[in-house]
Amino acid sequence: MGAVAVFVLFFVISDTFRSADAITTVLYASSTIGIMAVGVSLLMIGGEFDLSAGVGVITSALAAGMFAFQFSTNVWVGVAFALAVSLTIGYINGLLVIKTKLPSFLITLSMFMMLQGLNLAVTRAVTGSVSTQSISNMDGFSSAQSVFATSFTLGPVSVRITVLWWIVFVALATWVLLRSRVGNWIYAAGGNADAARAVGVPVNYTKIGLFMTVGFMAWFVGMHQLFRFNTVQSGEGVGMELLYIAACVIGGCALMGGWGTAVGAAIGAFIFGMAKMGIVYAGWNADLFMFFIGATLLLATLLNLWVRLRTARR
C-alpha cells in the first residue's frame, strides 16, 4: 500500500519516472538493497539483528578482489574465498549471540566496527591504497560478471541481472518461510524461543543458520559490486545495515521477531529504490533521500502500530 503511494507520488510528479528505462533503474536500485533485505528479514523474523551486514558486503568484495589479485588466481577462486569469509563472519556472529546470550545488537555492532576497521587497514596494508586493484582483465572475470553483474534485454529495456536474482531470492525465502520446516522454526525462534526449544526446535542451529544466510547475501551483493565496478572502495558500506533493517520494518517485520515476510521486505526495498531514483527524476535535492527514508520509516511504524491496536481491540 505504501509502495503504491510512493509510486503514484513520483509517477505524477516526474515525467522521467514514467519511462520504462526509469522503472528498470528503480528496480536495479531496489534489488541491491532488496537482496540483502531478504537475508536481514529472515534474521529479524528469527528475532535477531545484524548490524555488520552493511560493511560485510564490502568485506566480501574486498576479500574476493584482493585474494584473486594478490595470488593471481582465477577470479572464481577469489569468489569462493569471499564466500568462505562471509559465511564465517555470519557463523561467528551467530555463535557469539548463542553462546553469550547477549543481544545480537551488541555483538553485531562490535562485528560492524571491527570489520569497518579491518576493511580499511587490510586493504591499505595489501594494496597501499584505499581501494582494490582492478581485476577486470583477470581469468574468469567475464564469466563471473555474467553471473553477478550482467544485464539482459527484456523487450525494449535492459534489466540488470540482480533484479532477477532478487526475485529468485525473495521467492526462495518465501517458500522457506511458508512451506518448509525451517520456516516454522524461524517464526518460532523469533516468536518464543523458549517455547520452541521446549518442543524440540533446534533454535540455536536455526539462528546460526540465519546469520550465515545474511553472510551469504552479503557475499552475493559484494560480488555484484566487485564485478560491476572492477574495484572496491574499502570505506563503503557504512550505514547500509540500517537501511536494510529499515526496509524490513517498512515491509512489516516486527522489531522483536516472530512476525514478517520476505515479500514485505522486498516491498520495503522497492520503496527505497523508488525514493532514491524518484527524487533524482523529480529534480529534487538528492540530499533529501535520507530524509524521505526516515519519514517513510516513521510513517510505516506508526501505521503498523495503528493496525495492531485496531486488531487488538477487536
Place this chain on the structure above:
Amino acid sequence: MSDNSPSSPLVELAGVGKNFGNIIALSDVSFAVRPAEVSCILGDNGAGKSTLIKIVSGLHQHTAGSYRVDGEPVKFTSPRDALDRGIATVYQDLALVPLMPVWRNFFLGSELTRGVWPFRQIRAEEMRDTADAELKAMGIEVPDINQPVNTLSGGQRQVLAIARAIHFGARVLILDEPTAALGVKQAGVVLKYISSAREAGLGVILISHNPHHAYMVGDHFTILKQGTVDLSAPRSELGLDELTHYMAGGAELETLQHELRSMDPPDVGAVHELSESR
C-alpha cells in the same frame, strides 16, 4: 508401549538431588507416576517444583539419586530425549508461539514433511486438518485453525498444548501450573481434560500450588518444601483439609500455633500501658 502392569511406574525418581553450584535446589526427592494416575506435586514458590519437572522433562540433569523410565535408569540431555521416551511437558508459559497460527503451533518441532531435501516441504493441508480434528476431539471449537494462538483464551491454549502432547504419543504428561492463570470456569475445562487423559491411560504429573484444584483430580500427592519432600501420600490417606493444611505451612504452622498457645495471649491494652509507662 512397554508391558506396564498397573503397579510398575512409568517414571520413577529415587533420592534425586540437584545442585546449582553450591546452592542445593533439590535433595533426596522420590516420587513415581504410574499409567492412569495423576500424581500431584505441590509446594510453595521456590520449593523446587520447577527444578523437579525440569529434571523429569530433560531440561536439567540431576546431580544425585536415580531417575528411571520404565525401570531403566536415564539421564536426559535435552527435552527431545524425554519426548522420545514419551514424556511431554506442558509448561506454565505454554510453549506456544503467540503469533503463529494454531496448526503451526500444534505441529511445531514435529512438522509433517514430504519430498527429499532441499525440496522437502511441509504437508500444510494435512497438518491443518489433523490439528482441527484433534482439537474438535478434545471439544475445542477454534473458529479458524489459521488464527494466531494469541487470539485463543487461556483455557483453550492450555488444552491445545495438552492435545498436542497427547497427539505426539505422550505417555507421561507433565503439566506445570495448568490452572494458575485461569478463571474458575476455564480451570474446570482444563481439569476435565486432565481426568480424561488419565482415563486414556496416561500418567500425569500435575504441578500446582492450588490444593483445591489438585485434590479434584489427584491420585497421589507429594508436597515439596525447600527442596525436600515434606509429605508423600496417596489420596486414600489424605483429605482435602489435611492437604490444604500441609500446603498452608503444615508442621510449621502447628509449631507456631503451639508456641502461640503456650504464651499468654498478648493484651493490647497492657501493651499500650507498658509502652506508656516507659
